[in-house]
Amino acid sequence: MEKEEKSSSIEQQMAEQVIFQKVNDWLGIELVENAKIFVGNTFMQPDFYSKADGIIGEIFAHIGKPKKAQDNKISNDILKMLLLEKIEGKIYRKIIVVCDEDEMKKLKGTSVLAECIRQFDIEVKMIEIETDLRDTLIEAQKRQRMVNA
């Protein structure tokens, strides 16, 4: 949510843009992208947000079985959603959008993260993306793995 620390590839950011539009269509409202929400002396920037409709959400444009670092990223975003609720004293509709069946399975499965998702009422929504975009994402992930290997 903190854009200054964004480490995703350009392909991932492009995919997130495509998915953001699809989320707008799905919810039928105009969401704000990367809204600055001030908390204490800093701010967070969720992938999508609507104050009027009480929605906060994050998009995960990752393909394939997620690793621990990706799970931790999701935990970090959930914690921030809970922080927003705590600070505003208001319940939000909290949504995590994924574009891959393996990611979906993980978040709906038996892990502690999946249990957090159930207990804290986080909605997990699967949005289909086109095969070309999917292939582009897979290639970008391979490249990142090579760099990080």
Added chain:
Amino acid sequence: MEKEEKSSSIEQQMAEQVIFQKVNDWLGIELVENAKIFVGNTFMQPDFYSKADGIIGEIFAHIGKPKKAQDNKISNDILKMLLLEKIEGKIYRKIIVVCDEDEMKKLKGTSVLAECIRQFDIEVKMIEIETDLRDTLIEAQKRQRMVNA
């Protein structure tokens, strides 16, 4: 907290062991190390825990300014502490133990993570470690950076 996914170096694990003993002395009670706490169909294993005294905590044996991945790991552990409270309907004393001034500064600073720590009443405790152990940790981190570079 999920030991099967532990990726820290042997040096870090040794340091955590030393710090665990110091935490016992500090709190003056006998804590359980890596207790299995069942949540849903899985379990979490915090670094230290006492059901009777209502304490859950994690130890971060990292030296120097933390990176985003380390922050996310802390977020993940805080989220699990909140999950435990939610499931048991009971407030725990939630503690994060660090052994470095830079880490302490980050967690007490102006980041969103620091705001989460304040808002969710997470205690951050600094435990001093010996210079030799500190140097060993710094060497191990350098080695890990080289592997991941």
